[in-house]
Amino acid sequence: MKLTIAILITVLVTTCNPKNRDASASVQQFIYQATTRGSSYSCDLTENEMIITSEGRETFKKSVNVETYQWQELISSIKDVSFQGISQLKVPSSDRHSDxxxxxxxxxxxxxxxxxxxxxxxxxxxxxxxxLINRILALTQTVD
Incomplete structure (x- = not known):
């Protein structure tokens, strides 16, 4: 009986993880943006398409297909990230405050x-x- 209860608790704990319960499976889009006065960069990724936009002295916009394996790599890179907590993650530097x-x-x-x-x-x-960001940026490097 104790063994059955222990197994049941283990199964419940591992399958009911509230951190990202099926969240990575339901991701529809990633958007990475970097901006400052006078320039901006954006990479908008969905399961099928990546749109890269860069504005500044020159404007660049390119759309390319995303392969299934590339999307799966992105999803696997966030499996341990709590989506609810990304707004409170500690940042390692503050150079953005002084341009x-x-x-x-x-x-x-x-x-x-x-x-x-x-x-x-x-x-x-x-x-x-x-x-995740390294994988996104690696994907953008494949665009002409």
Whole structure:
């Protein structure tokens, strides 16, 4: 009987994790943005498409297809991230306050809710977001 209860509790705890219960499966869109006075950069990713926009001295806009494996890599890179907590993540630097870095943000849109990260310095995101942002930026490097 004790063994049955222990197994039941283990199953409930592992399957009912409120952190991201099926949230990563319901992600519809990632938006990475970096802005400062006079320039902005945006990467808007859905399961099928990536739109990159850069504005400043020159304007650039390009749309490319996202492969299934690329989307799955993005999803797997956030499996341990609490979407509810990304707005309170500790940022490692504050160069954006003095215009030494663009102000960057990450937005995760699911079927039910939109989650926006705290502002951080471009190139120096909160530790929990590093894997996802690195994958997003790696994808953008494949665009001509």
């Amino acid at each position: 030494r870095a663009r102000i960057a943000t990450l937005t995760i849109i699911t079927q039910k809710k939109t989650y926006r990260s705290t502002d951080f310095d471009e190139g120096n995101p909160p530790r929990d977001l590093v894997p």
